[in-house]
Amino acid sequence: MTAEESLSNAENLLARLEQARSRLEETDEPDKAIEILQELAELAKEVEGELQRAKRAAETEAATGHARPDASPS
Secondary structure, eight states: OOHHHHHHHHHHHHHHHHHHHHHHHHHHHHHHHHHHHHHHHHHHHHHHHHHHHHHHHHHHHHHHHHHHHHHHOO
């Protein structure tokens, strides 16, 4: 997976996180709020994972690009 793909996935997860946050603001039910908070925690972990993948992919891509001077810049 490329850094761009990981960042795109992270952006999609952030959009889902924002939707869940909005639902949390709208609920008055404690059980529903707990459920949404759990969803938020899971989404936050997924976002963190995607960002870590993007970082590793970018580092790999940069190292590969530097290793091949004839590589064209993206």
